[in-house]
Amino acid sequence: MSNENSVIDAKAVTDNGGPAPGGWLLGTLGVLIFSFALPANAWAVEGFHPLAVTVWRALIPGLLAVPILWRMRAPVPGRGSWPHLVTAGLCVAVGFPLLSSIALTTIHPARAAVILGLLPALTAAFAAAFGRERPSARFWMISGAGLLVLLAYLTTRGGAGGLTLGGGDVAMFGATCCSAMAYVLGADRAKVLGAPQSMCWTLVALLPLSIPAGIVTVFVQEPAWSARSVTGMLYLAVASTLLGYFAWYAGLARGGIARVGQVQQIQPILTVCWSALFFADALDPLTFAAGAAVAGLVALGQREGRR
Template identity: 50%
Template structure:
């Protein structure tokens, strides 16, 4: 792991430059999607023996310790005061909001059912990328991504109805909607920071910032509550702590930084389908062969969204220009930015 992972050196904003940034961004983004695709089944395993608050604070504290170790190992500089706000807001979304709300949802809903609501996440990420990330998105992008959301949510709803005969809305659905909104906002804020400091550092500082709060609460919860540490619960907790909350973000934030928050975020349209596959393989939930057909259709719509004509938008300019300030500060210490650092 290089010290300045995913920080991109400045170059002119041209169509070829955007393409060169998108290709590695898509690769890193897909690795992140693959890592996150097992998060809901793993979380479902964890809440079988630990209550939602316990799952949230234990994973945040343990991942925070791992993040602190990483930052010490690479001798990371302290964030600038101007960066702390974005890092803190990102923490609210991906360290606190999504883990807590999704855990609450999974106490009453299956992981496959929850994937219905999570299908809205790519669209929410694109909206927040436009609102807080400053990315200008062309009409073709919105049409293709909107069609992808309609296909995905429509299929998931049909899948749910055929499996359960019920389309009623429960409290778990509202919790999952809150989780998706939290994640979309957290991705936008964290992805913006990853353009400056790299994906690994962005998630690590987000975890460390909340460590003074998460660690004491986790200690109290661990000391005062009883847990059922079955093999499944332990495996689930290990996965959502090490992969979902920490290492998966190395690739995901790196992809958002390189390829654009909204564009790479559309790769998550594939995530619910992968989640259904994991739920079938690990949790024994039914698997519909039509999932493959829908997956191919969604992949085509994601490709169409990426092929939409993009102008030299602020989001792209940020990717190629924002590191200048950070690079100047680092060079004062005699350090150089490695353009090709990868996870």
């Protein structure tokens, strides 16, 4: 892939225009990859300390990003891009994984999915506040309806744990805010640099911190090695932190952060399905009904965006 054909023309993405062709599909692919991140994180913290999960989740993809950028012959970003890239990196590779790992030591992945259901709304709000996007009032109403359906469903499931809040819930909410801010900043740079370059430079910018931190964790931690913990760690580092963001940033940049971001309302439903499959949770038919309702509202939101 060359640098020229990976950059998204910022003029093609307007504040009030609809998603460009492929934006919704790329966003859906990113959501599918992200949907297994919480179960994978739960696996990873079975054998690694949450701090070690955070460090290696940034270090491994950061080291992989170097040859990717070299192969692309990607130019070094301009001075104005680095504040966005560094802040997005701190949010996506430090804030979210650290806080979500802490949360998953005390709450179930399905309960974490309830809180993560706030992500599309927070992303749209941050895009309006910092990304200069102005979705219509009908768009906000449809998005809010999808969020209400999602939370109403998830909070009725036993695995979600009800509405009583604890330290793990607060940590997961902080992680969700970090992720939303990273989406806005990273997608903004993806319009200029290209989606792969935006994420790769974000991870490379953190290497001065992640390399020494990774060395320290090797000496201070005694991991409990297992197939599940290693699989979870590798999935978080390679699939969720690297490949998933290639698709996700491209989708947000092409179709608009607020609009394509609403596709993520489907992610908690998918996470609950993964939790049922890998954690032996009960999966009732209501899951499919709620998923269909949320998917329909997301489709209406996308149609409203195209208007």
